[in-house]
Each structure stands twice: as structure tokens, then as C-alpha cells.
Amino acid sequence: MTALELVLLGGVAVLAGGVNSVAGGGTLLLFPALIAAGLSPLAANVTSTTAVWPGYVGTAAGYREELRGQGTELRALGATALVGGGLGAALLLTTDEAVFESVVPFLVLAAAALLAVQPRLSRLVGRLPGYAGAHRSPLLHAVVLLAAVYGGYFGAALGVVLLAVLAVFLARGLQEVNALRGAVALLVNTVALVAFALFGPVHWVAVAVTAPAAVAGGYLGARVARRLPVPVLRWTVVAVGVAVAVALL
Numbered sequence: 001m002t003a004l005e006l007v008l009l010g011g012v013a014v015l016a017g018g019v020n021s022v023a024g025g026g027t028l029l030l031f032p033a034l035i036a037a038g039l040s041p042l043a044a045n046v047t048s049t050t051a052v053w054p055g056y057v058g059t060a061a062g063y064r065e066e067l068r069g070q071g072t073e074l075r076a077l078g079a080t081a082l083v084g085g086g087l088g089a090a091l092l093l094t095t096d097e098a099v100f101e102s103v104v105p106f107l108v109l110a111a112a113a114l115l116a117v118q119p120r121l122s123r124l125v126g127r128l129p130g131y132a133g134a135h136r137s138p139l140l141h142a143v144v145l146l147a148a149v150y151g152g153y154f155g156a157a158l159g160v161v162l163l164a165v166l167a168v169f170l171a172r173g174l175q176e177v178n179a180l181r182g183a184v185a186l187l188v189n190t191v192a193l194v195a196f197a198l199f200g201p202v203h204w205v206a207v208a209v210t211a212p213a214a215v216a217g218g219y220l221g222a223r224v225a226r227r228l229p230v231p232v233l234r235w236t237v238v239a240v241g242v243a244v245a246v247a248l249l
Contacts, residue, residue: 005037006209013210016048017055017217018224019240020159021062021182026217027052027155028244030210039203042097046200049155051207053193055214056186062222066179073170073180077144078187084145085188088152089195105248107150108157112241114164140169144184151188152195158185160241182222 001009012033019026027048034044060067067074143165151158162181170177196202 001037001203001205006206009033009037009206010209010213013051013055013213014217016052016210017058017214017219018221019217020052020055020185020214021059021218021221021224026055026159028157028247032247034203034206037206039206040097040201041101042092043201043203045092045097045154046196047203047206049189050193050196050202051210052155052214052218053186053189054211055218056182056189058215058218058220059182059222060179060186062219063179063182066176067183070172070176070180070183074183077141077180077184080141080144081148081184081187082191084148085152085191086195088149088154088188089192090152091149092153093195093199101248104150104154104157105245108160108241108248109245111157111161111164112238112245114168116235116238137169140165143169148184148188151185152192155189155192157241157244158188160244 009030012030016026016030019029030048030051031044034047035041039047144162147158147161147165150161159181162185163178166177166181166184167174170180172180
């Protein structure tokens with residue numbers, strides 16, 4: 001990569017970290033930029049996942065006030081997220097990389113639609129037999145596991161998927177759910193990072209440039225997102241999800 005390409009990638013990483021904080025889907029900005037810089041789709045995928053990891057740390061730091069009081073939920077869901085993230089990363093490294101290119105757009109679009117109807121769906125889900133209404137729900141853990149597998153497999157729009165799922169099942173404000181989403185996404189991204197660092201074709205020079213930029217973007221994005229009204233935040237996430245799906249298609 002040339003010096004100019006690395007500088008441009010750094011700028012894209014700032015935007016990616018910010019978008020991940022506000023709505024999720026920021027990886028989609030960095031993923032095509034890495035391909036444009038000459039990486040293969042698989043290398044771009046594992047490199048972008050590695051690069052945006054510090055951005056998730058920045059997001060968690062920016063949302064630390066909203067995370068207070070959610071330690072029980074985070075510990076319970078975190079274990080599920082770690083298992084799913086590891087399974088997704090293993091799946092990516094052992095299967096044809098063309099497979100995820102065909103299924104990811106539809107998963108993202110479904111997540112955006114889920115978040116759009118979340119208030120109504122929350123009332124319906126709350127009436128299901130055996131629904132616990134909180135972090136103990138087996139159905140919630142099953143869906144978070146699937147979301148984490150997706151996140152370990154292809155991280156773009158993981159935030160959209162997780163926010164949609166958590167907002168449906170947890171009786172908390174959307175800002176608090178967004179904070180929890182960021183922490184759970186950090187755990188998924190962490191286990192995927194370890195797998196990719198050990199076994200994936202990570203481009204470490206690109207990571208060295210983009211990772212610090214993602215930290216700044218993630219922290220600044222979280223500071224902006226936590227001040228947005230709930231309807232604005234919800235429809236921003238929906239719009240980002242639709243845009244991500246269209247771009248992937």
C-alpha cells in the first residue's frame with residue numbers, strides 16, 4: 001500500500017468507528033476501502049474486523065454512564081456472545097468466502113426491518129409462553145448466539161443486528177440498549193480478533209494505521225449517539241441498515 005492509501009484508510013476508519021457507535025455498519029465503510037487498496041475479500045474482512053476492534057472499546061468508554069446498572073445483563077449475554085463469535089470466526093476461516101457475500105445483505109435487511117417494528121414486536125414477544133422479559137430468556141440467548149455467529153463471520157452491521165434483537169427483548173430505553181449493544185459487540189469482535197490474528201490473513205500495516213483512527217471515531221460517535229432522541233436514533237439505525245444491505249447487494 002502507498003502512503004496516500006494508508007492516509008485515506010485512516011480517514012475511513014474514523015468514519016467507520018463513528019458509524020459503529022451511532023448505528024453499527026461502519027465496517028462496511030472500511031471493508032470496500034481495503035479491497036480498493038488491493039486486499040482480497042477475505043483479507044479485507046479479517047483486517048477490517050481487527051482494525052475496528054479498538055473502535056468498539058471507544059464506544060464502550062463513551063457509553064459507560066448508560067452501561068451502569070447493566071452488569072448482570074452484560075455478564076449473561078457476554079458468555080453467549082463469546083461462544084457465537086468464536087463459532088462465526090471459525091466458520092469464516094473454514095468455508096468458501098463467496099458464501100457470506102450472498103447471504104449477508106438479507107441478514108442486514110432483516111435486522112433493519114426488525115428494529116423498525118421493534119416497539120410493536122416487543123409487546124408481541126412479551127406474550128410468548130416462557131418469555132422471561134429480560135436477560136434470562138432462552139429465546140433471547142438463542143437469537144444473540146445467532147447474531148454473534150454472524151458477527152464473527154462478517155462483522156458489517158453487527159451493531160444493527162444486535163440493537164434490533166436487544167431492543168425487542170429488553171425492557172430498557174433505546175440509549176441503554178445501545179450501550180449494551182456496544183459492549184456485547186465488543187466481546188464478539190474480541191473473540192473474532194483473536195481467531196483472525198492467529199489464523200487469518202490480516203494486513204497488519206493497515207491495522208496499525210486504521211485501529212487508532214477507529215478508537216477516535218468510536219469514542220466521538222458514542223458521544224454524539226447518546227444525545228440523539230430515541231426516534232432519531234432508531235430510524236438512523238434503520239436507514240444505515242437498509243443502506244448497508246443495498247450496498248452489499
